[in-house]
Amino acid sequence: GGDGGSPVPAAPGRAQVFTTVVDTFLEKLVAAGSYQRFANCYRCFYKLQPEMTRSIYDQFISQLQASIKEEIQEVKDEGNLEVLFNSLDKIVEEAKDQEEPAWRPSGIPEEDVRSAMVPYLLKHRSYLRKVLKEKEEENRKVAESVLAGRDRIAELQQLIEARKHAWQ
Amino acid sequence: MSVNPMAYEAQFFGFTPQTCMLRVYIAFQDYLFEMMLVVESVILKKLDGFPDCKISPFQIRKSTEKFLLFMKEHFDKLFSKMEEVLLQLVLNIPKNVLLPEDKVHEEYPYSKEQFQALQDEIHQLQQQYRAEASAGQALRAELEEQKAVRAELEKILQWFDGLDNICREHGTGNFKESFAFLTQNSKKLQDVLKDIEEKSKKIKKHDQLV
Numbered sequence: 001g002g003d004g005g006s007p008v009p010a011a012p013g014r015a016q017v018f019t020t021v022v023d024t025f026l027e028k029l030v031a032a033g034s035y036q037r038f039a040n041c042y043r044c045f046y047k048l049q050p051e052m053t054r055s056i057y058d059q060f061i062s063q064l065q066a067s068i069k070e071e072i073q074e075v076k077d078e079g080n081l082e083v084l085f086n087s088l089d090k091i092v093e094e095a096k097d098q099e100e101p102a103w104r105p106s107g108i109p110e111e112d113v114r115s116a117m118v119p120y121l122l123k124h125r126s127y128l129r130k131v132l133k134e135k136e137e138e139n140r141k142v143a144e145s146v147l148a149g150r151d152r153i154a155e156l157q158q159l160i161e162a163r164k165h166a167w168q
Numbered sequence: 169m170s171v172n173p174m175a176y177e178a179q180f181f182g183f184t185p186q187t188c189m190l191r192v193y194i195a196f197q198d199y200l201f202e203m204m205l206v207v208e209s210v211i212l213k214k215l216d217g218f219p220d221c222k223i224s225p226f227q228i229r230k231s232t233e234k235f236l237l238f239m240k241e242h243f244d245k246l247f248s249k250m251e252e253v254l255l256q257l258v259l260n261i262p263k264n265v266l267l268p269e270d271k272v273h274e275e276y277p278y279s280k281e282q283f284q285a286l287q288d289e290i291h292q293l294q295q296q297y298r299a300e301a302s303a304g305q306a307l308r309a310e311l312e313e314q315k316a317v318r319a320e321l322e323k324i325l326q327w328f329d330g331l332d333n334i335c336r337e338h339g340t341g342n343f344k345e346s347f348a349f350l351t352q353n354s355k356k357l358q359d360v361l362k363d364i365e366e367k368s369k370k371i372k373k374h375d376q377l378v
Binding site (some may be wrong): 007014017021022024025028029033037038041042043044045046048049052056060063064065068069072075079081082084085088091092095098099100101102103104105107112114115117118119121122124125128129131132136138139142143145146149150152153156157159160163166167 | 175176178179180181182183189191192195196199200202203205206207210211214215218221223225228231232234235238239242246247249250253254257258261262263264265266267268270272274275276277278280283286287289293294296297300301303304305307308310311314317321322323325331334346347348357
């Protein structure tokens with residue numbers, strides 16, 4: 001059976017494809033600009049100085065490759081591409097069961113910002129509901145006290161009346 | 169052919185893929201040209217070491233151009249293929265993929281009406297809360313008033329109790345009754361006096377007539 005670990009992606013990741021594609025490009029370019037071709041173009045010089053021609057060619061090719069690789073590395077570093085590629089691979093993998101086309105920005109900010117605000121509004125609404133309920137409960141209790149207080153005052157007034165009568 | 173602006177990809181990567189490819193293309197091309205110029209200048213320099221050779225700089229230039237033209241053609245073709253693959257497989261976001269930062273749009277697809285309804289509901293709750301808050305204030309104000317009134321009434325009651333205590337202390341337990349009796353008697357007396365006065369008035373009148 002399986003080892004129970006995270007599934008290995010069937011296809012190579014974007015970072016891998018990127019590297020492979022660039023390497024292939026270079027390979028084919030170097031193959032096209034072969035030494036034969038070079039020597040053929042610079043025939044007169046080749047006839048004069050074959051070893052020098054070879055040496056110049058080698059340097060040219062190696063320098064060209066180095067520059068191209070350096071440029072690619074710079075682009076990768078500046079754009080933080082390794083991280084982004086891996087992240088995108090993960091996001092794509094997680095969405096693999098989604099068949100429907102996903103949401104895309106409509107281009108109209110007012111429309112798009114609505115959904116972004118909804119979670120905050122929902123939070124606000126539930127907060128208001130909560131504090132309203134608490135306030136209503138609080139007021140209910142205070143109202144009870146008020147009614148009890150009125151009764152007590154009526155009671156006291158009655159007692160005083162009774163005393164008054166007793167002294168009549 | 170419509171141009172895909174790849175705006176969603178730009179949102180994710182921070183740059184437009186096509187722009188990135190263009191930058192890389194220009195950079196590669198520059199290196200190619202640069203290298204060729206270096207090659208040419210090196211060859212020319214070497215040729216200076218051979219004063220009697222028949223090769224002219226013009227010939228070298230022609231050679232360079234030939235090689236460069238050849239390289240450029242292959243370079244363009246190969247780069248074009250590379251660009252296509254990168255734009256399709258690497259620097260793209262498939263149609264069914266939603267970036268995590270946009271999850272709200274999937275979770276809360278509120279229409280204009282639904283959104284307005286939610287805002288209205290919130291507004292109403294706020295008003296209700298304000299009403300409850302002022303009702304609470306009014307209730308508490310009455311509670312305070314009641315405290316003061318109760319204190320006054322209790323003071324009066326205490327005064328009455330004090331009176332009773334005095335009577336008890338001085339052994340005149342019937343003080344209250346005698347006071348009440350007194351009050352009643354004085355009332356009775358007053359009534360009797362009134363009676364007598366009226367009667368005497370009548371008699372005087374009667375006397376006068378007779």
